Amino acid sequence: MRNRYFSAQPAIQRAAAQLYESAKDLPLVCPHGHVDPRLFADPDYDFGSPVDLLIIPDHYIFRMLYSQGISLDALGIPTLTGAPAETNHRKIWQLVCDNWHLFRATPTGIWIRDELADVFGITRKLNSANAMAIYDDIAAQLASEAFRPRALYERFNIEVLATTDTATDSLEQHIAIRESGWGGRIIPTFRPDAVVNIDAGWRDNIELLGETSGTKIYNYVSYIQALEQRRAFFQSQGATATDHAALTAYTELLDAATAESIFQRGLKGEASSDDANRFTGHMLLEMARMSSEDGLVMQLHIGSWRNHNPALYARHGRDMGADMPTGSEFTRNLKPLLDRFGNHSKLRLVLFNLDETTLSRELAPLAGHYPILRLGPPWWFYDSWLGIIRFLDAVVETAGMYNLAGFNDDTRAYPSIPTRHDVWRRACAHWLAGQLVRGFVDDEDAHAMMRALAYDLAKDTYRL
Amino acid sequence: MRNRYFSAQPAIQRAAAQLYESAKDLPLVCPHGHVDPRLFADPDYDFGSPVDLLIIPDHYIFRMLYSQGISLDALGIPTLTGAPAETNHRKIWQLVCDNWHLFRATPTGIWIRDELADVFGITRKLNSANAMAIYDDIAAQLASEAFRPRALYERFNIEVLATTDTATDSLEQHIAIRESGWGGRIIPTFRPDAVVNIDAGWRDNIELLGETSGTKIYNYVSYIQALEQRRAFFQSQGATATDHAALTAYTELLDAATAESIFQRGLKGEASSDDANRFTGHMLLEMARMSSEDGLVMQLHIGSWRNHNPALYARHGRDMGADMPTGSEFTRNLKPLLDRFGNHSKLRLVLFNLDETTLSRELAPLAGHYPILRLGPPWWFYDSWLGIIRFLDAVVETAGMYNLAGFNDDTRAYPSIPTRHDVWRRACAHWLAGQLVRGFVDDEDAHAMMRALAYDLAKDTYRL
């Protein structure tokens, strides 16, 4: 269905189709995501079975099946307990297809359908009867040379793809990619959460940070030096951005003595949860300071309560679809950071969160004033058609178009990348078509905004 | 107007009409509401005057008139003070009709209009001039045999109707209905708020609970036994669900000693408000535990500040249209309950609330993961056309269709039940038609979702 998802109103549909046409073949700029760099380091990388590709890594899929009483074990999700998970991938695929109705009117249902059609040429609707035939069809294609990740990179027309890497990562995969002489642009992103948020594993990660950076970390100053060393290394390997996650946007500038004493308590395993929160809030300021110096674009993801289901976490570990949104606040929480860096000419801070109420109330007003701010696209559950439309409705009037960061696919699922960009581009075309046909903007403006949303803003925001 | 409320876009309107047509004659499943069981126990039950039927029991109507300076006394609402309320029902009806413009574009305006047309065959618009003629018309019909509640039950095509009953109710009306041999299915719902929430009347209610259950309640353990006894009795009388209301979704598992000591302080009238809050939060966990054992579906209504207007409460009592929504939080508050029972195979918990911001941010993500959760339909002020559309927009993408609980009419106003289901079915048809025409779902999916929303989900969720 060529004009799928666009308005049913003929004038708006025609305008949407034209706007979409003008942008659909622009290269894909992918400045934030979670694709494993090994896909590109190994020229012969094999995705495995259809279940390895489409089900096991996709928490959007298995969380929904789980919500209706299907165990993760039955879906082949490995356990940490040693309990055997299902290993028969045909059986898993059949189970998913038997329950495919659960994905009616969901973004997952749309992505998988569009991905099967656009990447695999499979246009039948999944059901119990055709499950095995479709499995075989996908499996056969995955075995072909055309489905090596590097070949798909060309086919997908990707211009640049950023991975997300812990601060202590050696970036050996990235180095291998560059040394291989292959022409794709895969760049790392510096993600220091594990060495910033003082929790269970923090001390081990600090030790690792010392090793990787070749720094003896014994106090706050040497810790900061190690982080700066790692940032410089990431930058030397092509990184243009950092990424930070926190439950809240709380920021606080600690004085040197307080930072040092919390750091020392952390090293001794004696930091309180209040210590940890303050330290995280302080380190956001430190990271903003570093970004204002080295120019790495700072990303901040706020509001996800990780691993909300302890029984599931104990059995299967993290990223099991149990990260839950919480309410967020920015006007007050970000003020210490904005007081210090809000008007800085070199710093750029891209904000993401999971509380749509902040979009029109806090994020758009802040981004429509502070020069350092850009608004990241809808994240996690909101990267849906309606999530995108609500986002544009909520932010553009107040923040304007040019304080947005364009699109991030933010996915582990590499072959879904073109589909995700396509849904974004369709949603933007649809939204802009309404603006155009109803006379809010003219044709010149609508086309410029279309290109900005599809391509320019991401490239400009991330300094790519 | 046959296609009223549907989109004005012809393709979507046609699709909506077809979807609506496919579901409009399905039986009405009414798993949650406040109809008085006496209507069915007495085969000759008489609704009284048009004002008795349509005005005095409907706080949607008189709150709006009150907001524009019309006293409840003038509307015939009885006082607790002994002050005389208006008893001339013709005069009251005239007053309402004189101010009927206040209901323009409100759900009340729509329900009354549709109810008058569909149930009474009255299609004229209410106004000052025709008030008395319409009064006479309604009164004449109410006097006829066709307007006995049992006859309407058949005419309305109700399949099952649940009432809401306090934990200490003898259920004598329900017993009488069943013993009468009449074929309608009227079932009770177990609502223990008055014996759970430690406030002014709690001690009296505990005494009553002891009497009704035939248990001597002297400590927490005997209290729990009494509650379990009552649940079993309700279940023996056909109940399939419980209902609980709280200002917040706070849950906490108290240890046995703490539960006991709060309970004892309560018995002595010495419980603090913090005690009461913790006890309510703890009892939600106890009720979840009981439901996980006896299989009664647990309903939770969160966020209504009851009787917000003290002067009105003193004069007229409760349910005067002054229950006010408050902000709610679930991700954190429900965690103790979910930690313990979130993955239980037998427990089912249906959530309702009055804070639309929680729909996409908390409720849909939680319901799209935890197997025990289902989302109740929009409640109180949100059971409007736009409230329904916003609900579907906010939850379906993330929770899917099959973690919803279908529709509840949740009304005291028995003759409005078909209208309320009709508005829901129209809104769902309209919403699904947009999904269908724009290619998000195909015809098979749209029709299956229509039937689910109109009928299947309610029946399945409430184990009816």
Place this chain on the structure above:
Amino acid sequence: MRNRYFSAQPAIQRAAAQLYESAKDLPLVCPHGHVDPRLFADPDYDFGSPVDLLIIPDHYIFRMLYSQGISLDALGIPTLTGAPAETNHRKIWQLVCDNWHLFRATPTGIWIRDELADVFGITRKLNSANAMAIYDDIAAQLASEAFRPRALYERFNIEVLATTDTATDSLEQHIAIRESGWGGRIIPTFRPDAVVNIDAGWRDNIELLGETSGTKIYNYVSYIQALEQRRAFFQSQGATATDHAALTAYTELLDAATAESIFQRGLKGEASSDDANRFTGHMLLEMARMSSEDGLVMQLHIGSWRNHNPALYARHGRDMGADMPTGSEFTRNLKPLLDRFGNHSKLRLVLFNLDETTLSRELAPLAGHYPILRLGPPWWFYDSWLGIIRFLDAVVETAGMYNLAGFNDDTRAYPSIPTRHDVWRRACAHWLAGQLVRGFVDDEDAHAMMRALAYDLAKDTYRL
């Protein structure tokens, strides 16, 4: 474009055009705004250059340019530091036009475009090339007699325009207007924030209040007397309303001793921030009490964090586009005020805020019950097309049409007033057309609601 902004659906567009036509020529009622009364006191008032008129007073414009790295100095905004701001208005105008793309799809872009077309007859789109020609065109018109404020008042068809004036204002401009014999109705509004909120300048303002009111203010009682004196004076000069701003809607009735002791601490410069918050909350109750006696309509603007950017505030002062919305709460915060005055027959309280989540959750339910409440139109960032539509969607079903306060233009930018009313009237016509065509209301109702939104509600609410 005659039918601009209306739905593209032909039936709705036609209905919108008819509804708009029925209301577009109604006089403008302007009960709340920030136009300087000097414009009307001086019959020869000159607006200055196009930049004086359109850029320098408009924080919507310069905040957006600032967010993209353009300094306020370069836009001619005066500094408090003595640093020279740009004084070449042609250069400033060119800079704005060079960056006009930033206003695509924003309300500012729409207002300026419509204002240039409707007030100046300039229909070309601003760009770098035509900037100087358009500057000259505007400048020439501003020099003409037709652009004296009194002439524009007639041309704009204004019926009444309220300014906003501090409690200590002599109202000399208003007196001069009335004494001039000119027929326009310009009335003051009593805004006591500076003598109520105990902050840095409060003591000086109390001194000024004593002088202006001719009262020796030495304790809480004399302070209240001075305020009552000023209210009476404002009322004698035509005021029908007061205006109050607070960060939150917190209200609290202090006993006399507490009020006195906080007041005394304030006079000594020893009030804590908790003192200040409680005093503000208490004074809202006092002001409600006074309004219940003198009948001045009370306006309350909640939720704006003023001057959020300290560096900008230090350099340029207040009203620089850095007032940021915060989350609000009303159900709990307003309860002390509502407990005391919620059912009062003479008091009227108009609520404004910057947190859209409160609209359906708190404000509409409260206004749909309490007789004293009316809901003000969308404020600050929400006075946009989508802000208006979301407002109507969120409140009308629950509060009805007749608990709304109609429209406020709330602007400093006098020549933008007709455009702002026009956008409001178009948005209302569009919204009502959807209600009409889809059968929620009939033609009579839609036209009555159109007139109410455009004219009647503002006049009635503000007792004009």
